[in-house]
Amino acid sequence: MFSNFDFDVIRRSLGYLFFDGMTFTLTLTGLAGLGGVIFGTLIALMRLSGFRSLGGIAGLYVDLMRSLPLVLVIFWFYFLVPYIGQWLTGSSRPMHVGAFTSSLVTFILFEAAYFSEIMRAGIQSISKGQPAAAQALGLTYSQTMRYVVLPQAFRNMLPVLLTQVIVLFQDTSLVYVLSIPDFLGAASKVAQRDGRLVEMYLFAALVYFVISCAASFGVRRLQTRIAFVH
Amino acid sequence: MKHLPMIGVALAAALYASQANAEELTGTLKNIKETGAITLGFRDSSIPFSYLDDSQKPIGFAMDICYKIVDAVKKDLKLDKLEVKLNPVTSSTRIPLLANGTIDLECGSTTNNADRQKQIAFTNTHFLTASRFVSKKANKLDKIDDLKGKSVVSTSGTTNIKQLTEANAARNLGITIIPAKDHAEAFLMVETDRAVAFVMDDILLASLVAGSKEPGAYVISSDAFSKPEPYGIMLRKDDPAFKKVVDGATAALYTSGEGVKLYEKWFMQKIPPKGLNLNAPISPELKQEFAKPSDSPDPDSYKAM
């Protein structure tokens, strides 16, 4: 069954796969994760702020992003981002935006909706005594958030946030639909050029599996280490 | 001393001329001058027009033409340095990416037709080709009607898939049309028997067959979906200044005889990465087009004299 498979093709393309493909995937995951958490926390704060309009806008944004398939959002932003850039910078023609930047914007905005729900749960899980005590000490709203509530919320939700980052890592493979060269895209290019579908896709599956498994194992260890009883 | 008025007039004329020039830069030329960069869109498997070689660098007939255009733009804008950025495109992303500013020129194998000219512009034609299909010899498929009831693949966003769709509806063939992301994927579907035929421009089919593991196993149909249609390099619409520079560059390239030399480099000699020779001599229609370059979308206007 495996007689006419050429696994050497994997060895020959390892450099391209990892230096070009995997760096793209990991960089996108890292930056989108960071941006997503920051933007998501902002949205969560908007929803919990008590201002009807702010909460409404934030809620609509989250509902919209969570109702749409990521593939559709990727298409939207790939074609839309240059026009947004044009509008933002007031230039006379659409801004030149590369594939990486457009993917980054897409993933930050999309994942922010999911991160905001996690952070919202985290913030709401902090006992009311904390912000009350902060207020009693004379801290302003932003100081309360910065020094009391958010650090605790973040620490409590860290495992869930990291699990979402692992999901994000897997989701980055969807940039394939635009022929953007992430790890899966790189594997596909080699597969199609050399006609070696089986070898490359099995290898790609293995790599994703190993990385995700190791990461979720890491998160589980982290969970036991930082868990503490109230 | 008596030359002073002359110098004064010359200076004034020079100043006026440079002022006028500076005011005239609009659209793409303005952007290129301001950013010092031009972005070319390339394909990854449109052999030999625009494809990736072994080190994943885009090369090809259309790429060489584009580089000549870049030289002309550089000269026209009087720039010392012009950075050339490369952006991969597929058949289905090339037009939106051109329209939204991600690329300035699309260097590939794009068919010039009236429908597309509503959205973007083309420069002088660099090739003529008809739509055919490739299949495995063993399946004995030659006419379009032979495809009745079968699975046929074509690349999304191309005129070929549109022609296949229309022929399917008009002739009631009941074909299952499978869209592929690019030519390499589509050809692979025929190779692995997932589809019995791949509909595409015959020159691209010939290149894919020649580069495949078993060229002798495939045959290109004699039936065509269309008359030979022109390929053109794409640029944005409503940008007459840029179009003038690009048209000028391509016309100069073709009429000077360098166009024919470039053609022979890619179609009559060994090309990377596998060193195969397509051996496709220049057709009389294309020779005619090089002598008198035109950007017309009408296939009938390219008949040989």
Add this chain to the structure above:
Amino acid sequence: MNYHWNWGIFWEPAPNGTGTYLDMLLSGLVLTIETALFAWIIALVSGAVVGVMRTLPSKAAARAGFAWVEFFRNMPLLVQLFLWFFVLPELLPQAWGLWLKQIPNAPFYTAAIGIGLFMSARVAEQTRAGINALPRGQKMAATALGLTTAQTYAYVLLPMAFRIIMPPLTSEFLNTIKNTSVAITIGLIELTGEARSMQEFSFQVFEAFTAATLLYLLINVVVVIAMRFLERALAVPGYISGK
């Protein structure tokens, strides 16, 4: 912004002869729903079985369940679809592989099974959580009454567990619907795929994607309302969310 808007594009005939562009999008919508339902049935059945296996006293069953969940959770859905669609036919004996490749509508079946198995891991986790959320007394009382393990699960544990996990299952169903869009990579032209085709034929990028967005939002609203009715209809009075 040099983009030519044309909202009337939906009423213009599509080149594939089946009617207008709107008809193209609606046929994609139907395919999305069909694929999602087929995948969801597979996910529910296999997910419930695996979830139960993870809570069984037998170590072997628990480990098998764990392996199943980890396998399907740690690979992106796209990679899994590629494995089913491109790799499996090549690994099978020549004749079977060829048969698999020539099935009409192969993308539909592959997508439904691939997405179904991917989601089954998540359903399994929800089922496990649901069963574990029940008070321990339930299982003990069942044993005291003389019910076998199978009967305990069938008559005591599972009915309540499913009612508990209905809200998360609703969002998993919505995820299944969203995941059908990934199948455009293996040739399933569902709603997102039809929007893309419409964009390619008519060059009206934003109109096409706006329509697809609105249709997805519509599906969401319908599913959420339907599930709410279902929840109310099946609720056990006096228990958790029951009235």
